[in-house]
Amino acid sequence: MNLNWKRKFLTIVTGQTVSLVGSSAVQFALIWWMASETGSPILLAFSGLMAFLPQALLGPFAGVWIDRLHRKTVVIAADLFQGLVAVAFAVWFLFATPPHWTACVVLGVRALGGVFHTPAIQALIPRLVPTDELVRVGGWQQFLQSGAFMLGPVLGALMYGALPLPVILLTDLLGAVAACLTLAFVKIEEPPQEHGEKRHFAHELREGFRTLLRDKQLCVLLFAVTLCMVFFMPLSSYYPLMTSNYFHLEAFHASIVEFTFALGMMATSLAVGLFGHIKNKLLFAHLGLFGIALTSLISGLVPPNMTGFWVFAVVCLFMGGSGNFYGIPTIAYMQESIPGEAQGRVFSLMGSMMSLSMPVGLLVSGPISEAYGVPLWFLISGVAMFVITLVSLLIIRKLH
Template sequence: MRGQFDMGKNKKWKSQFIVVALGQAISMLGSQGVQFALIWWLAEKTSSPLMLGISGIVAYLPMSLFSPIAGIAADRYNRKFISIFSDMTMGMIALIYAVLLFFLDLPVWTVFVMLCVRGIGSTFQQPAIQSIIPQLVPKDQLVKTNGWMQLLNSGSFLLGPVIGASLYAIFPMSVVLMSDVVGAILASVALAVVKIPKLEKTENEKQRFVTEIKEGLQVFREDKKLFYIVIAEALCMFFYAPLSSFYPLMTSDYFDLSAMYGSAVELSFAIGMIV
């Protein structure tokens, strides 16, 4: 990724990093909470393994399809705009769906549209915000700041489902969705007020998307160890993803337990990731 911190131009990097990190933390908490609530709502409404399986596909398939494009876009274009636009798009979709859900009796399949749009938005937002951090902090602080961002990400996996379950137990789904809207607005405002250094233009930008994707694939051909690691991870996710999608259904339908117990399952998984 291009973009490097300039000490002479950005002496207030700590305050800027904190603003961006806090905004992202609030957004991730809201997103994880709503994601959990949506899946749980679908499990209670349908009690269908097929519907839960489809929800997992539409939520994670966009990441597989658009990740190469999203990475190149974050490298070539305005990362700040991509991050804000992705966040606000997900927030706007959540707002529209919340209003429709409040006034209309929507069919349950409409949640697939929500999950798909959220998946696409997240696919473009994550590499953009990850690429912004090196532009804000000194090179010798990157390991520390990346560690903090990873901690915030893990924290959202820990607390997000708990927050989502609590909100789902108290409020209707249309109100729960508003937490995603609030998180998107706060994250976008936090990023908007921070001045991000402009990227220097390079000759590589004249390359086409297809050329850069081919170059990325060539890296896997040349580095067999990296290729095997990626394949192993892909296989693990292939077998784990269906199981994770059925956790809410197992908890609500088979064990006849509430959303709070479902959040405990997600919490246990997140703790295992940290350990």
């Protein structure tokens, strides 16, 4: 039995990792295409908005369907949908060169698949993994995903210099097919469904909210994370501009920043995977948020020269690592404490909270970054996240 769940988990996560490599390469190529040819923070901000808006608007409703349907089927359908969207955009290039803003639309449409894919995977893992192994498994899962995020941008940068963009887009479908094939052959026990009178959609939606609200400490943490992400999430759209506009460097240098960020994620994932029995998961989550705040603050202070770029790249190493220190314990805590039959809804609600912070942050950060430069938003974000995290930690200690 022990070997059985490990074999199933590794099969699934390997396929998902291959898919992530293709997706991150395509996403890097699309964003660099816009950043290098337009240099507009507003357009980059809009691309981030389109990538997160579907989850913010549709997440709670998608969660109900995830809990109603076979989660394996949901993941496979979402993977294939994202790959086919990229192929459709590639076909457009055969007839004409699309306007740059259409890449934002593609990122938004692809994100519709992610609305179902991410919470379905998060709810699927506890059906395979023993409860006392969830933190370590989360570490190993994040380790492989970090490797994908590390390899993807580098692969995207190399392909961008050697291949036409339509050819790069096809790698998204190839990765999706690999993920679907590995998942299709794994037998997974679905959570028990409630019998009796058929419940209404609205009732199940409210039940997901109630399940989340029962854990007051978790609610405080997620609220703090949401506020932090208002400041932090827009930064993911501005990384290419830090390289191209602030440091005046090329796509290869942009991929180095993505590489070091993912390397930091990989290092902490490996540490959690090896020594992952974390008792106070909520405390570790706050420590991770403090790390993100500090590294964002430093990023806003680096000078616009080559030395500053290398300092920025190293800081991104620790920024990526800090993200895992809050993300892995938080997900494991939820997988342990939330009933299996409601996890699709609760994880979707969490995803919506995180995604809703993106458009709010972009509405403020876009004009500020356009007028005063991207580094200022890094600086503002670091200060704000430090204060928010400190307040959250004090509240949770009182509740405890």
